[in-house]
Amino acid sequence: MSDHLKKIYSLYAYVYDTLFGKIFEHGRCTALKMMDIEPHDTILEVGIGTGLSLPLYPKGISIIGIDLSEEMLLRAKTKKMKYTLNNVHLSTMDASLLAFRNNTFDKVIASHVITVVPEPIHTLNEIKRVCKKEGDIFILNYAGIDNQFISRFEKIISPIRDKLGLGKHFDLDLLLKEASLPVMSKQQVNIFNACQIIKCRNNTSSEA
Known part of the structure; x- marks a missing residue:
């Protein structure tokens, strides 16, 4: 993944909770x-990221959280200690x-990641690899506002959003189809229903 994203999110780490904490809270709670x-x-x-989802998980289950930004993870570690x-x-x-063996996790969730990474298909394939066969994969991501004018505007500013680390504009359904991830259910969340939680079933077998 590019050094550009590392730099962007090292800066966002200081203000992420303030800017995106409440705005995306509904999506996090619904996803869990x-x-x-x-x-x-x-x-x-x-x-x-900064671990905003950590207090929402049931106590006692095994959770591994990863992020590209060490600065974001420092804040997640603070929450881990606090709770x-x-x-x-x-x-x-x-x-x-991903530095995990095949078929490791029962459930994988990618929060606001897929439209940001340079190679989304490759990232989805890695997620599929480490998820157990018939395990569940959840994609929580900005999906755009259902308004033709706003949608056109988003396409125009997509290169700027990409440079700011806020994700590219593309059809998430087509991406999941290309990744051979069957969609089991969807739910619109957050302000203006601008984000989606998509539940997929990992029907791809990976040899351990």
């Missing part, structure tokens, strides 16, 4: 409900090169 986590589940959160989350493990890692 949709995940329907069982006590034995092992969870991977790709792009855990005494000994079941949480945090690691600096590139989403397109």
Whole structure:
């Protein structure tokens, strides 16, 4: 993943909770409900950022959170200590090169990541690889506002959003189809229903 993204998110780390905490809270809470986590589940959160989701997880389950930005993870580690989350493990890692064995996690969630990474298909394939066969993959991402004028405007400013680390404008449904990830359900969340939580089933077998 590019050094440009590392620099961008190292700066965002200082203001991320203030700018995006409340705005995206509805999406985080809804995603955790949709995940329907069982006590034995092992969870991977790709792009855990400053750890805003950490207090929402059920106590005691095994959670691994990764992020490209060390500065973001420092804030996640502060939350881990604050809430005494000994079941949480945090690691600096590139989403397109996951350092886990095949078939490791029962559920994987990627929060506001897929439209940001340079190679989204490659990242999705890595997520599929580390998720168990028939495991669940959740994509929480900005999906655009359902208004033709705003949609056209978003396409125009897409290169600027990309440079700011806020993601490119593309069809998420087509991307998931290309990645052979069948969509099980969707839910619109956040202000103006501008984000989506998409639940997919990992029906691709990976040899351990």
